[in-house]
Amino acid sequence: xxxxxxxxxxxxxxxxxxxxxxxxxxxxxxxxxxxxxxxxxxxxxxxxxxxxxxxxxxxxxxxxxxxxxxxxxxxxxxxxxxxxxxxxxxxx
Numbered sequence: 001x002x003x004x005x006x007x008x009x010x011x012x013x014x015x016x017x018x019x020x021x022x023x024x025x026x027x028x029x030x031x032x033x034x035x036x037x038x039x040x041x042x043x044x045x046x047x048x049x050x051x052x053x054x055x056x057x058x059x060x061x062x063x064x065x066x067x068x069x070x071x072x073x074x075x076x077x078x079x080x081x082x083x084x085x086x087x088x089x090x091x092x
Contacts, residue, residue: 006036007047007092019092030074030082034064035089047091056087 006016013036017025021032028036038060039046050056062083069079 004040006039006043008044010043010092020089022090029085030065030068030078031061031085031087034061034068034082035087037064050089050091056089058087061087 002012002014004013005011006013007019010016010019013025016036017023017028017032020036021028023032035056038057046057065074065079065082068074068082069076074082
């Protein structure tokens with residue numbers, strides 16, 4: 001995860017957390033972590049789409065959160081909170 005590309009010239013989770021959220025990785029919320037996971041299949045395409053539309057992939061992020069709940073990574077309350085929290089990006 002420290003060498004994965006998360007957007008143009010964004011390598012690793014540290015740079016990704018800073019570029020997309022102005023945070024360190026340990027400060028990410030479950031929703032923010034789910035976002036970074038959701039863009040991994042095509043981070044440059046998602047970066048371009050978000051820059052063009054201003055809209056993050058909310059449906060995909062919610063699916064990641066649902067998987068996190070099913071796997072036991074999130075409690076029911078954490079999942080509920082994460083699903084209802086607005087995702088605030090600072091697109092790089």
